[in-house]
Amino acid sequence: MNRRRRIYEGKAKILYEGPEPGTLIQHFKDDATAFNAEKHALIEGKGVLNNRISELIFAKLGEIGVPTHFVRRLNMREQLIREVEIIPIEVVVRNVAAGSLAKRLGLEEGSALPRSVIEFYYKDDKLGDPMVSEEHITAFGWAAPQEIDEMMQLALRINDFLVGLFLGIGIRLVDFKVEFGRLWENDLMRIVLADEISPDCCRLWDVNTNDKLDKDRFRQDLGGLLEAYQEVARRLGILNENRPMMGATPVLVSSNTPSGKPH
Numbered sequence: 001m002n003r004r005r006r007i008y009e010g011k012a013k014i015l016y017e018g019p020e021p022g023t024l025i026q027h028f029k030d031d032a033t034a035f036n037a038e039k040h041a042l043i044e045g046k047g048v049l050n051n052r053i054s055e056l057i058f059a060k061l062g063e064i065g066v067p068t069h070f071v072r073r074l075n076m077r078e079q080l081i082r083e084v085e086i087i088p089i090e091v092v093v094r095n096v097a098a099g100s101l102a103k104r105l106g107l108e109e110g111s112a113l114p115r116s117v118i119e120f121y122y123k124d125d126k127l128g129d130p131m132v133s134e135e136h137i138t139a140f141g142w143a144a145p146q147e148i149d150e151m152m153q154l155a156l157r158i159n160d161f162l163v164g165l166f167l168g169i170g171i172r173l174v175d176f177k178v179e180f181g182r183l184w185e186n187d188l189m190r191i192v193l194a195d196e197i198s199p200d201c202c203r204l205w206d207v208n209t210n211d212k213l214d215k216d217r218f219r220q221d222l223g224g225l226l227e228a229y230q231e232v233a234r235r236l237g238i239l240n241e242n243r244p245m246m247g248a249t250p251v252l253v254s255s256n257t258p259s260g261k262p263h
């Protein structure tokens, strides 16, 4: 029986009303989509892995002082989050040429960029999330100039931290996408990291083999998406390999964050 109020359903997640005002429950689905949902599949176990991987990354970012919406993981597929007003901008950080940048500028996939590059995309499925500039963002009032500065600073801190985290487990962080929200505390507003960080929204390449350990396996019909996400979870130390796998459903070890409850 499920009487929770559904606040929003996206392609890979559902947001439900939370237990207290100002909170929501973020539920990770098994749906994989690409090319603005032209391509769709159900990959059993993906939601469980993304919930756990995103929990670990948000908790670690919180520890280094990056403000996030994350409160705690509730169960295999859900986490408690603070309710924020999502800024309708996807912030992409790139370290290595790949995907749409490689195509747009005719760069060789895999070539290092002269420095990390930030791009903005306007979140609008009907328009296919078009790339926009700071001029568009301020002119149309999607975010204020100071908010853009704050998002860029946070995105670069997140990038520095994640590049190191992944390099330590033999993975190159090629690029990733993050979203931010406005969190109101009385009259004060803070920009916080929202949404998720998982192999759905990063490009992760094995340092030695260049194997793709991310959603490009689905976008490019390479197969083995679940195995790739499991490999990321295994290297991050959150996949329990001593317990038998039940079908395609991965078994995760319990959280090592104080608030994360085992299930």
Ligand code: TMP
Binding pocket: 092, 098, 099, 100, 101, 129, 175, 176, 177, 200, 201, 202, 203
């Ligand atoms: P792109 O090269 O296709 O523009 O993607 C850049 C990064 O953003 C890549 O890590 C994948 C991620 N991304 C999303 O998370 N959602 C999207 O809708 C798109 C297009 C990309």
